[in-house]
Amino acid sequence: MGVMSWFKYKSPFGLAFAFQRITGIILLFYLILHLCYLTSLQSRELYETLTSITVSRQFIIFDSLLILCGVFHGVNGIRIIIHELGIGHELRRVVLAVSAIIAILGWIIGSYILFMALGD
Amino acid sequence: MIDCDIAIVGAGLAGMRAAVTIAEKNSKVSVAIIAKTYPIRCHSVCAEGGSAAVLRKEDSFDLHAWDTVKGSDFLADQDAVEFFVRECPKEILRLENWGCPWSRNPDGTIAQRAFGGHSVNRTVFAADRTGFHEVHTLYERLLKYDNVEFFSEYFLTNLAIEDNRIQGLSAIELKTGNLVFFKAKAVILATGGAGRLYGFTTYSHQVTGDGMAIAYRCGVPLKDMEFMQFHPTGLVPSGILMTEACRGEGGYLRNKFGERFMQKYAPEKMELAPRDVVARAMWKEIIEGRAFEGEHGPYLALDLTHLGEEKIEQRLPMIREAAIKFLDIDPVEEPLPVKPVQHYTMGGIHTNMFTETPVKGLFAAGECACVSIHGANRLGSNSTVECLVFGRVAGEMALKYIENVKDVKINQEFLKEEEKRIFDKIGKGNENPHTIKRELNETMDKHLWIFRNGDGLKEAIRKIEELKERYSQASIADDCRKFNVALLSTLEVGYMLDLAEVVAMGALLRTESRGAHYRLDYPERNDKQWLVHTLAYYTREGPRFEYLPVTITKWKPVERKY
């Protein structure tokens, strides 16, 4: 069944697992893209043309999604580390809810800061 | 064709215990465990309360034997009982050594609880999942040995016997639907009871008495089949077992006036009288209108509320879980609705105390056999340990037997005929086997219940004959051989009808009341005429009965009072 089986989740935990995988892949993809982007900046003109495209109102939605991916992947990662230490299995629903709230809060705050910075 | 030295049919406690013995004693003998289900899906996992064994100084072998004999209403063979009680403690300790999670005392020793009919706290237990843990322990132990092979989901169809010697057996491999022949020097039957003859029963769905019926058809007599145990506390309406440990731990039985009615019937032992006594008392309360009325008929109350949550959670967790899941009633807060339910087959394949049947090389152990240590009424917690003790004996006897058997000849005719019988002869009519089964269940529930009488029994026999007639026109509405459940149910119903006939006729002939067999028209025990075992032999015209005297060593029959 392979990769598709990640998405046959039965509970919020399976959903979190699927998200963790997707966000991981997105972050990896972004990282590669980001490195390519940086290494290709050979001149000042090129830098300015590229930043004018990517640092813009239209692009902010992607940045915001990137923050979501990053925050979720991180927070959920910490949640899994906690459980992998053998701690808190009985409270796993609470832990999941709390981490989801933290991730969403982090995303909103991050997006807000980003938006304000760009707004100036 | 599969070749093995010893074939064990049935992967419950007795079958697996036999296999462990063989593997432990001789790693060169090949063992095949053939079973209708996977090993840990057997009915033994449903045993709840515990296993009796003399472990402490306050107790003695003689006391355990006396309790068992008195409980059996003196129909047990006392030499077998004396042997049995001496072997029990070792079996409990062996299971302990193999990892069984017995419940413990604070000092780390194995804990024991009170049980019906036992004079002291003698029942070793693992919460209220004793059978479950015993089965898993044995199964896991068996994984250690290389010479034991499991043939799971193989359905036994016939035994190959020539010149009164066993040669092997045939079975349907459910996965493919093919008939497979097992060549074996010795065969141990451990196929369990016949509880599904009844509709209201604690048994698992697959316990249809196949092994008993097949042995019976092959000419091995069945012993004491009229003795069916009724457990006092089956959950209404499903019949799920509420273990005797509920009462062993201090639970009460109450009628609709809130009275502990057992006071009237067994003033000394109260709720902890043997099962036949309690079941009869409960049925009397129901008949005389002192029971609660519910949508599923009358019931009595099993009151555990005074035990407290901690004790119930620790000692009876599964009971609580089942009551909540199936009835939405928490026994911590509310009494449970219960009534007597069919629970155990005291009778079975006739064996001596070394598990040998009259056929050479064929052994039987566990509930499908009748060594006769239970007599007319089994004491709670004696059955799981019986499986262990006599499973072991069967294993040892089979090992000893095959030493002198060089090779068995295979009769090709047998296989051909069996193939023809199963696939060409059965199920060519249009009668739904499930309807036959349902009517059989209703008949048994009505006429062969706790109180029996001549007219009812005659009516039951007439009905069974009619069903047998209809069964010859049964249908198998499935042409695909793979996992053909229609074929399976049809075969099972055929076996059940044979057994039902033996039960009903045996009960009609036994004109007395003893243990679990209570005749309203003959309410007294009659030791002069009936201190004998019933033996039923198969003939084409129906069972032929013979009687065998009971072995008495130390204890002469006396009046049975609790």
Place this chain on the structure above:
Amino acid sequence: MKFVIRRFKDDKSFWQSFEVPVKKGMTLLDGLFYIRENIDPSLAFRASCRMGICGSCAVKVNGRPRLACETQLSKFKKEIKIEPLDNFRVIRDLVTEFEGFFAKHKKVKPYLIANTDYENPIEQLQTPEELKKYYIFTLCIKCGSCLSVCPSSATLESSLGPAALVSAYRFNADSRDRGKEERLKIVSESFGVWRCHSAMECSEVCPKQIEPAKAIQLLRRETLR
């Protein structure tokens, strides 16, 4: 109530609906038996104890594995969808191949390894506290629900899966056991504890609430010691 059942016959798969009259207190298993007894005798499913202790009857109900015998029909509205378990090869209808599942269980040496004598057994002591450390993990009924939802087992068939690892931990945590090292060696191989990605679906669907995910993590911690 409408039962929509995914059936497999002669290597063909199809959906079939049955109308089942539902009474109060009826379970899914009762419903399946109703179909077999009154409508289609060829409907293949496994069932035994009907009280949630034998582990035969795990099926997928509306997408989630459940024991048919413990599932009250009153929980569902008009329609109920029943399929065989995922991650198992189907033999017929709701019956799946369990040989592989039991083989995995066997692999972890799920028996007590100790120096005891068969002929002369002795009473080993174990306090209730020591018992409590592993008791919950002895309750596994091997129904296969956990394996059927485990994403790691879905991607790699040879991965041991939750049930087998629970067994390994159960014996490792038993104070009477002396085979810890042997078992740790097995479970720390590539198909063992490190295949677990903590999706924790097993703990969610386990009908006995024994937290397989926890057992796996505790086992993992042991392999690092």
